[in-house]
Amino acid sequence: MKTSIATVSLSGTLDEKLRAIAAAGFTGCEIFENDFIAFPGTPRDVGRMVSDLGLTLFAFQPFRDFEGLPEPYRARAFARAERKFDLMQELETDLLLVCSNVAAQSLGGIDRAAADLRELGERAARRGLRIGFEALAWGRHVNDYRDAWEIVRRADHPNVGIILDGFHVLSRSLPVEPIRAIPGDRIFMVQLADAPKLDLDILSWSRHFRCFPGQGDLPVGAFMQAVEATGFDGPLSLEIFNDQFRAGSAARTAVDGLRSLRVLEDDVARSCPGTAAVLPRRSQIAGVEFIEFAVDEEAGAQLGVILAAMGFRLSGRHVSKAVEHWHQGDINIVLNMDKEGFGHAHYITHGPGICALALRVTDVGETLRRAAALQAVPFSQPVGPGELTIPAIRGVGGSLIYFTEPKGDLADIWHHDFVPRDEAEAAPLLRRVDHVAQSMQYDEMLSWLLFYTSIFALEQRSQVEVADPGGLVLSRAVEAPDGHVRIVLNGSQAAQTMSGRFLSDFFGSGTQHVSFATDDIFAAVEAMRASGLTFLDIPDNYYDDLEARYDLAPERIAALRANEILYERNDEGEFFQVYTHAVVGGVFFEIVERRGYVGYGAANAPVRLAAQRRDSRPLAVPLR
Numbered sequence: 128m129k130t131s132i133a134t135v136s137l138s139g140t141l142d143e144k145l146r147a148i149a150a151a152g153f154t155g156c157e158i159f160e161n162d163f164i165a166f167p168g169t170p171r172d173v174g175r176m177v178s179d180l181g182l183t184l185f186a187f188q189p190f191r192d193f194e195g196l197p198e199p200y201r202a203r204a205f206a207r208a209e210r211k212f213d214l215m216q217e218l219e220t221d222l223l224l225v226c227s228n229v230a231a232q233s234l235g236g237i238d239r240a241a242a243d244l245r246e247l248g249e250r251a252a253r254r255g256l257r258i259g260f261e262a263l264a265w266g267r268h269v270n271d272y273r274d275a276w277e278i279v280r281r282a283d284h285p286n287v288g289i290i291l292d293g294f295h296v297l298s299r300s301l302p303v304e305p306i307r308a309i310p311g312d313r314i315f316m317v318q319l320a321d322a323p324k325l326d327l328d329i330l331s332w333s334r335h336f337r338c339f340p341g342q343g344d345l346p347v348g349a350f351m352q353a354v355e356a357t358g359f360d361g362p363l364s365l366e367i368f369n370d371q372f373r374a375g376s377a378a379r380t381a382v383d384g385l386r387s388l389r390v391l392e393d394d395v396a397r398s399c400p401g402t403a404a405v406l407p408r409r410s411q412i413a414g415v416e417f418i419e420f421a422v423d424e425e426a427g428a429q430l431g432v433i434l435a436a437m438g439f440r441l442s443g444r445h446v447s448k449a450v451e452h453w454h455q456g457d458i459n460i461v462l463n464m465d466k467e468g469f470g471h472a473h474y475i476t477h478g479p480g481i482c483a484l485a486l487r488v489t490d491v492g493e494t495l496r497r498a499a500a501l502q503a504v505p506f507s508q509p510v511g512p513g514e515l516t517i518p519a520i521r522g523v524g525g526s527l528i529y530f531t532e533p534k535g536d537l538a539d540i541w542h543h544d545f546v547p548r549d550e551a552e553a554a555p556l557l558r559r560v561d562h563v564a565q566s567m568q569y570d571e572m573l574s575w576l577l578f579y580t581s582i583f584a585l586e587q588r589s590q591v592e593v594a595d596p597g598g599l600v601l602s603r604a605v606e607a608p609d610g611h612v613r614i615v616l617n618g619s620q621a622a623q624t625m626s627g628r629f630l631s632d633f634f635g636s637g638t639q640h641v642s643f644a645t646d647d648i649f650a651a652v653e654a655m656r657a658s659g660l661t662f663l664d665i666p667d668n669y670y671d672d673l674e675a676r677y678d679l680a681p682e683r684i685a686a687l688r689a690n691e692i693l694y695e696r697n698d699e700g701e702f703f704q705v706y707t708h709a710v711v712g713g714v715f716f717e718i719v720e721r722r723g724y725v726g727y728g729a730a731n732a733p734v735r736l737a738a739q740r741r742d743s744r745p746l747a748v749p750l751r
C-alpha cells in the first residue's frame with residue numbers, strides 16, 4: 128500500500144508537516160498549494176526536502192476552476208496551468224490534482240470539459256506530467272464522480288485520469304458500486320476522509336469536520352472495497368480538513384493517520400473472502416482487571432479510608448513494594464505508594480491520581496502485536512526477582528494500560544505478587560467497574576478515539592455535548608459490544624470546566640472518574656453513609672423537576688432526594704447514579720445502577736457538574 132497524506136491535514140509550517148509525515152512512516156504526501164505558497168524556500172528546496180526525508184511527492188494540489196470556461200477565462204486558465212507545471216517540475220512531482228470548477232462563469236457540458244482536460248493532458252504529457260480530475264461535491268457542474276469519470280473517459284488521454292475522494296462520494300451518499308467499473312489504472316490517486324454525521328452544508332462539513340477513517344460515521348470501508356475491486360494500486364492519500372488537527376500536534380496526527388490507513392486496510396482485507404488479514408485481530412476485552420492509583424502515604428491512607436467506607440477490603444500487600452490491593456466484587460484497586468518505578472514518577476509529575484488501568488483481554492500476545500503494528504508505545508520496567516512482568520502500553524496522558532489474560536501467570540496476578548490477607552469477604556456493595564472517564568484536551572479526542580477503537584474491539588457511541596457551568600464539554604464513549612468495558616472520553620473546549628480544571632491541576636490528561644456498578648444503589652448508599660461517606664449534594668430543584676418529568680411514586684422521589692441519587696429513564700430502562708466528592712487529586716467516584724439502561728445519564732450531567740463546581744470541599748476525605 129502506498130500511503131500518503133495531504134499537507135493540509137496537519138498543523139504547522141510546510142517543513143514541520145513534512146517532518147511529521149516522514150517520522151510517522153508514510154510513503155509520501157500531496158503538497159497543498161497554500162502550504163507551498165506560505166513557505167519561504169524555493170520549489171527545488173522543497174523538492175529536495177521531500178526526497179531527503181525519504182518521501183515521494185505524489186501530487187501537487189489543488190488546481191482550481193479549470194474546466195468548462197469560456198474565453199478569455201479559458202486561455203488564462205491554461206496559462207496558469209503552465210506556470211504550475213513549471214513549479215511541479217522543480218518540486219519533482221508528476222501529478223496535478225484538478226478539482227472541478229466552482230466558478231460562476233464556468234459552463235456545463237461533459238464534452239466541453241473533456242476537450243479541456245484532453246488539451247491539458249496533451250500539454251502535461253509534453254513535460255512528462257499527469258492530470259488527475261476530482262469531482263468536488265460542491266462543483267458547479269461536475270459534483271459526482273460518475274460525471275468526472277465520464278469526462279476523463281471522453282478526454283481519452285493517457286495522461287488524464289480520475290482522482291476519487293471518498294469524502295465527496297460518501298458525503299453525498301452517492302452509490303459506491305459504479306466505482307468497480309472504473310479501470311484501476313485510470314484512477315491516478317484515491318483520497319480518503321471520514322466525517323461525523325452532521326446536519327451541515329457539505330462545504331462547511333468538508334472544510335472543518337473531516338477526520339481520519341474510523342473517527343467518523345461514513346462508510347469508508349465500503350468505498351475502499353469498491354476501489355480495491357478496480358485493481359487500483361496507486362497512492363491512498365488522507366486529505367483531512369479539520370480544525371482539531373490544525374490545532375493539535377502534527378506528529379501525533381500523522382501517526383494517527385497512518386494508524387487509520389493500516390486499520391482500514393486490515394478491515395477491508397477481512398471483509399474480502401480469500402484476502403489475508405494484515406494485522407492481528409482487534410483485542411477482545413473481557414473486563415477491567417484493576418485500576419491503579421499513584422499516591423503518597425498520606426493520600427493512600429485517605430483513599431484507604433474511603434475505599435473501606437465503600438465496601439472495599441484490603442486484600443493483599445505486594446511482596447516487595449509499598450503497594451496495596453483493595454478488592455470487592457469483581458473490582459480491584461491498587462494503591463501504589465512505592466517510592467520507585469512508574470507509579471512514583473507519575474505521582475511526582477501529576478500528584479495523586481490514577482496512573483494505570485489494567486484490561487483483561489483474551490490474548491495478551493495478540494493485543495501487544497496489534498498495538499505495536501499500530502505504533503502504540505510499549506512500556507516495561509524492571510520487576511523484583513520472581514515477580515510478574517505485566518505487559519503494558521502507554522495510554523492517555525502517559526498513563527499505562529496493563530494487560531492480563533485468562534491463561535498462564537497473568538490469569539491470577541493477585542496470588543502471584545501479593546501476600547493475601549485472609550479475611551472473610553462480606554457481600555459486596557459494588558459489583559464491577561461500570562466505566563472510567565478520561566479528561567483530555569478537545570484536540571486530543573479524535574486521537575484517543577482512534578487509539579481505543581483501532582487496537583481494541585470497542586465501538587464508539589455518538590458524541591454528546593455537555594453544558595458545564597464553565598463551558599462546553601464534548602463527551603464520547605467507546606464500549607465493548609457486551610458492555611464489559613466502557614471508557615468515556617471527555618474533551619473540554621474551555622479551561623474552567625470540571626474537565627478543564629482537572630487538566631490544569633493534574634498537569635495533563637488522565638482518568639478523572641471511575642464508575643462502579645451496583646445491583647442495589649439504595650442499599651449501597653445506605654451502607655456507605657453508615658460508614659461515614661457523604662455524597663455530592665444535588666439541589667431540591669432537580670428532584671422537583673424529576674417529579675414533573677416522570678410519574679414516579681412520591682416515596683421513590685423522596686428516596687432519591689434523601690440519598691442525592693440522580694435518575695434517568697428512557698425506552699431502554701432506568702438509570703440511577705450517585706457521586707462522591709473528590710477523593711484524591713481531582714478524582715472522584717460514581718456509583719450506578721442500570722436497569723436495562725445503556726447510556727451515561729447525559730441529561731443529569733449539567734446538574735452534577737454544577738454541583739461539583741459548588742463543591743468547595745478540600746480534596747481531603749469528606750468523612751464525619
Ligand SMILES: O=C(O)c1ccc(O)c(O)c1
Binds near residue numbers: 188224261263333366
Ligand atoms: O475544499 C476544497 O477546496 C478541496 C480542495 C481539494 C480537494 O481535493 C478537496 O477534496 C477539497
Ligand SMILES: [Mg+2]
Binds near residue numbers: 261292318366
Ligand atoms: Mg480531495
